[in-house]
Amino acid sequence: MANQPITSYSTAPEVDALVNDLIGRVADKWTLLVLEQLEEGGEQRFGALARAVPGISQKMLTQTLRAMERDGLVIRTVHPVIPPHVDYRLTTLGHSLGEAFCGVWHWAEANLAAVQRSRSAFDARD
């Protein structure tokens, strides 16, 4: 396969695309909120999550939890009782993702004011 072009770096282009897709999935608004809620509240029921995450619809919660389960971020535990009782908790992988996002979270907290100032200045042009 000869030499790689000099513009390439450590990882292969296709892997880069996969990594980007993964980030896109995982950086979703609802996923972030659910992740946060599971981090601070520990194992919780579907209804508890629905109440805790502001503005999420049942559909989006189900969809988000399914995707997270499929990606190995959460464990879904069904207790076969009536009425149904389903618990969700983070996996080790899910936890590690939460930690990885801490950096972004801190950045956003630390620089929110700066961004707001920048926006005001920009909007006041002309």
Next chain:
Amino acid sequence: MANQPITSYSTAPEVDALVNDLIGRVADKWTLLVLEQLEEGGEQRFGALARAVPGISQKMLTQTLRAMERDGLVIRTVHPVIPPHVDYRLTTLGHSLGEAFCGVWHWAEANLAAVQRSRSAFDARD
């Protein structure tokens, strides 16, 4: 304003919402790719970015760069010549965001295989 409820944490709920919005803005697919490209390529022209970011349309590139400029992540420099010549480079703030995202980037790289395995296992259920 008396005591805060015991379930609250360091930041106020409204700030939390603002922080979430900010993350939503900044975690956008195209923003991430443009940020990456500016990190590794330094100051570049509009056309160079258009060529470097795979699959982006002119419209999305313009839109993304405007939003980043407004948020104080990039500096736009117009050289008043014919034909026009416009350069973009990261601000300190933009650079710091790139560093904050490194954690997520590394997580995605390190755990891509694990996620793919989880997905395969999930899809093979039943």
Next chain:
DNA sequence: CCGTATCCGCCTTGATACTG
């Protein structure tokens, strides 16, 4: 070369109603 404007299809999301 850089950017704006317009149109249009599609995908995501929310609301609602219903089942186990």
Next chain:
DNA sequence: CAGTATCAAGGCGGATACGG
């Protein structure tokens, strides 16, 4: 209580054409 199904609506993103 937890989840699915259906439908309508809105926004996002792409293609194209044009302006400075």
